[in-house]
Structure formats: structure tokens, C-alpha cells
Amino acid sequence: MQSQELNLQPEPGRKQASGTWWATLRLPLLALGGALALTTLVLLSSGVSPLQAYRILIFGAFSTPVRFSDMIMLAAPLLLCATGLTLTFSAGLYNLGVEGQLALGAVAAMLPLRLFPELPPALLWSLCFACAAAGGALWALLAAWLRLSAGVSEIFAGLGLNFLASGLALYLVLGPWRRSGSASMSGTELLPRELWLPTLGALRLAPLAPLLALLALALVWWAVRQTRWGLQLRAVGLNRVAADRLGVPAQRRIAEAMAGCGALAGMAGAIQVLGVFHQLIPNISSGVGLLGLLVALLVRADPRWVLPVAVVFASFTVGSVQLPLALGVDSSIAGVLQGALVLFALLARGLSRRVTG
């Protein structure tokens, strides 16, 4: 029995080359089974038929064109965040500041909209995305600077900066950028219709958003897997001291990974402003950054899996919106399923590491 198990274990170095389908799929399947079991328990305890709930969770997002386009418009910023986090995870960084970087990107995207509203829309959008990327990158660089110069862990720096960023957004919404008349928590004034990202017909789907996200994913995939920069990034993530000895500019790579992630999260913020909410609201990220962290944790910074997992997570969230109406349970069950998936995936990985020694 034991020797059989040993044979099934893929050798660390040859994981890509060989290895049976069972060896590669065992962990994901175990994690999926565990997560489903836990979620089923939760559903049963609240007196809901699990099968019906799963049907809605899994297929709900694909039931109507409206829901499908909602799913895409959630998946696009999610994909951008998870893609950015692939960079920081590769470099061994836990960029918990991704929420704040997204929020700051959204704030920065508002700047050209307020300053030059009369520019042609195409130019204005480009400016918005550029500003958003720069804002997110700067916010991330602040965390990187705290880490590199003052030795503050990027986890804590990021969390602190998240509060600052959401505070800033709230201040702008209630203060200088408030609606004419009365300040409202519901956000700034809606953008004029012609500045909304163009959509497919009457749907909310703005093709530019998923296009941008896919482009970013392809670029990051290529950079991490094919370029020496990406290899250096991984080397820094695995062992910074040794990477430094081998001539890798470790500090620079850390800063670049953070800035890259911040830029992508910032662009996700611009999508939230231009394509989803059409205004700046206090909770502009609506948790997309944190969901992106879950995606990145689940795929272990492997760019191949970012897209499918981001789409699945987005469809859970969108599908769950129908749960209260259809079955009378809260939509947060999607969060339970997503969180359980990540927890069980981490658990399965930890266990397999213990088995292999």
C-alpha cells in the first residue's frame, strides 16, 4: 500500500512532465469533496435542499443572458486582481493590500473623469485606466517601501493601507465629490451615459473589461513562465537570500511585483467605476480584492488555473444572488462554498506535504 502511494506521488521536479491524472487531480478532488461536504452540512442545517441550492449556485449565473453578463462583469475585475496576485505570490509576498489598491485605482480613475469630462470618451477611458493603474501601483509601492525600508510585513502594511484607501474613498464620496445637493453614502453622482464603457446591447456586459483582464492574464502568464524576470521573481519568492547571492536584484523584483499587482488591481478599480457602478461608491471594491486573494490562494499562483477558478467563483457569487428569492436562504452561502474550497485545498496540500515528508 505504502509503496503504491509513493509511486503515485509525482516527483517534485517532474510534475509537469509525467504523473498520472490521478496524481494531478487527487488534491483538487479531495478539496472539492471536503468543501461540498461542509457546505452541504450548512445547507442541511438551515433546512434547504442542497441539490436545489447547488443547482442555483452553479448554474444560476448561466441561466439568463442578464445573469451571465453580470457574471462576466464580476469575473473581469476578479481576474485582474487574481492575476496581479499571481505576481506577488510568485515573489513570495502576501499582498493583502489588494483591496486598497483597487479602491485607490477607482479613486484615481475618477480624477480624469472630473478634470476633463469633455475629452473624447476613448481618450478619457485610456486616461482613466492609466491613472487607475498608476494609483494602484503607487499604493502598492507604499506597502513595498514599508516592507523593504522599514521591515514592516506587507501583510500588515497592506491591511493598514486598505483602511486608509477606503477611508479616502468615503471622504471623497461624502466630502469634495459629493452629489450636488446632499451628501449620500450611496456614492458620487452617476457618470453621464456616454462615459459608461460600451456594452453589448441592453446587457451590462462591457466587452472591454473581460478583454483587458484576459490580456493582463496572458501577459503575466508569459512574463512569469517565459522571461528571466519571471524566473527571478520566483527565485526571490522561494529563497530571497540565495536569489540575491545568484545576482538577482531581489529588492527591485519585490517592488516590481507589488507595483504590477497594484496596477492590475487599480485597473480593476477603473472597471468598477466605468463599467459596473458608473460612480464612485464607498465600498467600490465590494470584496473583489479579497475574493481575488481566495482565487490566488486556491490556484497557488499558477496562471493556468486563474481563469477557470475566477470564472467559477464569480458564477457562485452571481448565482447565489437568486438564493434568497428561490429558497429563502442568504446569498452568503456562496462565500461559505468559496471559503471552504480554499480551506480544504490548503488542508489537502498540507496533508500531502506531510505524507511525502
Added chain:
Amino acid sequence: MEVAVHNLCKAFGAVRANDDLTLRFAAGQIHGVLGENGAGKSTLMKLIAGFLRPDGGSIRFDGREASLHGPGAALRAGVGMVHQDPLDLPAFTALENLLCAAPRGAIGSRAAGRQLLSELARRLGFTVEPDAPLASLTVGQRQQLEIIRLLACGARVLILDEPTTGITAAQTRALFAALRRLAAEGNTVLFVSHKLEEVAELCDTVCVLRAGRLVGEQLPMPVPQRRLLELMFGAAVAQPTAGGAGEVRITALRSEGGLPANAGEDGTPALPGLHGSPTTERIAGEAVWQLAGVSARAGSVALRDVSLSIAAGRIVGLAGLDGSGQPILLRLLTGRMRPETGHILVNGRALSGGGSRAYRAAGIEYLPADRLNEGMIGALSLTEHFALLQNAALVDQRAAERAARAAIADYAIKATPVTPIRALSGGNQQRALLALVPPDCRGIACEQPTRGLDVASAQAIWRRLLERRLAGCAIVFASADLDELIAYSDEVLVFFAGRVSAPLHRAELSVARLAELIGGVGFGGG
């Protein structure tokens, strides 16, 4: 307490670290366990001390089979292990370490703990201040505290893994006296070492492991060194010699085969890369490193006003006890630390303000002792390491793999181009580390280049380093092994409490002279 193992097996992946071992360690004696690196000594000790769980076989204490869930269970059963690097809490004082590690109820109060600590220290002849913060103690003192702690927790079997590494001669004497005393009181001591002299001096029995198996049988001491070498390395290795310990080692080196041509044609115990070699003087060229009035400090050790020049093609050995300042010089030489005062020139260019990358760009390589944590990236393969060293923006996978294959062939590394570095043995890792040194390198600073390697691997490493030297590279290495220092150095600098001796040239080198200087004799007062 008698410790016995029966048909003990432990495998890590495909490697059988302990393969059907049956041994008995009688109470009241000191038992030596010998073997080259990877022979399975540490695995056996960790199994007995509960750090690992066996795959098969049994462990018996006084005839009763023990099932150990962890080191705590082993200690409750009376078995304690002193690790090579003490496992303790440096932020606590000695007394606090003792208190927090003692089992519940064993020590009633702080005062009782203090008394127990002082009493055990006095009985064993150790000098441990109860209120000294652990971070201020030497490795030797921390080891003494660890022994006291284990005894206070009820250990009747003490396992010591390479205990004399990094401690002073006086501390070694104190340790041996204490171990003899403990054995005389009926305790069992298991002493793991690769130093034959120590085993000969201390132990009542000896057993030799090779490739996870017991070689021959457990022998009562004394056993001739030649016989022990035979057991450790195989019958072909040790040939009769007239000499003492040093020469036995030399014989072992010679007979591994494949030495450079200058190895003792005339029957004298010559060493590889010796100064009989006519090339030595010719290849000594212009200075690679020049230090002028350099001072630097790390922790409690400070180097003051060091001036020296190291020429291309020279090998400089750094001798001294742990914590005497050799690592500071190595870090200064490689830009890992900046001098507080003074200047460092590399190839005639001032680099004192530069970081490690500037030094690397100037052709200086650093080979750390901790190969896996500081030297290479364990999860990456040799191919990926060579890809890291490329210059283009895109990785040339084919070229990297070619370089890896060439390195594997040239350096006789037992690996494939895609094996992760951490899956290699220590000797192969060290060879990989050397293979990654670029060919145009000007100076190599190595920290303990052969630490933890068996004789054959150590010799292979030095063959490579000597090739680099012939190519005009200056080599600086720190070593704790006097034989190694004498065998390979053109000159030796001895460190004592942050002070550096004048360079000792090859002709003035002897074990006795080095030992004196390492102990501080000849450094003068102040």
C-alpha cells in the same frame, strides 16, 4: 537504562536511511556511533529520541518496547537528545529556558529551579549563569545548559549529535569529563561523531553505520583507527600507515583515487594541491582583494584595523573558533557587509561602499556554508539556476539545459538537469554550488566549503577549487578543520576574538602552531 533497537527501518522516499538495524547500547557506558555523511547516524538518533517515527522494527528501553509519539514522550521515558545546534529560546535566560521546558510539577519554584540548575552545573563542572540571557552564551554553554535541562527532566540516556562542533577545547574537555561522570553514575551516553580521535578517547564501544546498515558489529573500544576507517569507507580505503590521526586521514584522502598528479608519488603522505606543485608561485598575480585599515562589527565581535592583500591564484585559509570573526571578513570580502572604516579594493577598484551585487559584478563569488538556505534555491533545478544566470530578457531553455548537462558531467553531480536542488545530497549540492560559479570569476570566498561532506566529496570539492585557482582565481576559505587548512592554504590567517594574526605562510604551518594561535596564544595582551 539500556537502549536497544530491533530490525529498525526508516526510509525517506527511496532512500533507506536506516535499514534493518539491530543494536544494543548497554547502560553505564559511552557508545560511539560513527559513519560518513548520510550513513544514517542522525536518523537512528532521531528515531530513538522520538523526533522521527520508525517505518518498521522496535525500540526498547530496558527491554520494554517503547512507542514514541514525539521528543516529549521520549524524554518522559528517559531519553534526551542534544542537537548540533541547540534548540532553545535565545530571548530567555538560562533559568527561564530550564523552567519552561521542565515537565509540569517537576520544579516547584523559580528558586528551586535556580538551585537545581546551579547544583547540576556544579556536579558536571559546567559554567552556566542562571540569569544570563541565552543569546549572550556561546554554543558550548548553551549545549551545557541543554544537557542540564535534559537531566533535570529525568533523562537517563543522553544522545549527543556531533557535540564538539563549534565549542572550545576547554569546553570539549569539560563535556567529556561530564559525560564520563554521567556514564559512571549509570547513565547511557550515545555519542555521534565523525571525529575518530574523540571516539577513541571517550567511548567504551563503537558501531559504524554505512548506507543505513550496521557494518560488522558493535565493537568494544579500543579499535585501531585503521579498522574504523575500513569499516566507514570500505576495505579498499585505509592502507597501513605508520602515523597518527592526521596521517590516517591523509591516507584516506589519497586512496580515494583520482588525485592530481602531485599527490605523493614518492610515498610521502602528500596532499592534493600541495605546494610541491611548481605552478603555485607562477600563478600568484596581481591583488584581487586589498583591504586597508578595515574595521567592522557584527554582534559582539568586532574586527579592527585589518589590512591585507590577497593575490590572484592564492588560497588563504581562515582559522579560528566559531565566533572569532571569520564570517565578518568573508562578508566584508563579498560586499555582504560594509566596513565602518577603511577601504576595500577589488581588482584595484575601490568597492567599500558597494553592495553584494557590485562585488558580484566585479567577479567575486560567495559560497555560503548553508548551501540550501543561502546558496541555492531548493525548489528550483540546476537548469533553472543556470537560466537565472543568463543575461537576456527571455529564458533560453535549451542553453540553460545544456549548461546544466555540462555541469553535471564536469562536476560529476548525481542529478538530472530538472532535479530540484533540495533533492541532492550535501556533496552534490556543494558541487552544484561550485558549478554555478561563473568561469570568469576572480575571487571566491567560501565558508566551510567541505562542512558535512564525507572524505571523497570533500576531496572532489577541493579538486574543483584548485582548478579555479589554476585559472587565476583567489580563494579565501574559512574552515574549522586544521588538516584542511594546512593542506590547501598558501597562507592562513588565525582569528581570535576579533583579532587577526599576521599571515602564516605555508612553511610555518603546523597543527600545533595553529592550535596555539586559535587558542589565543601568541596574540599578546589586550
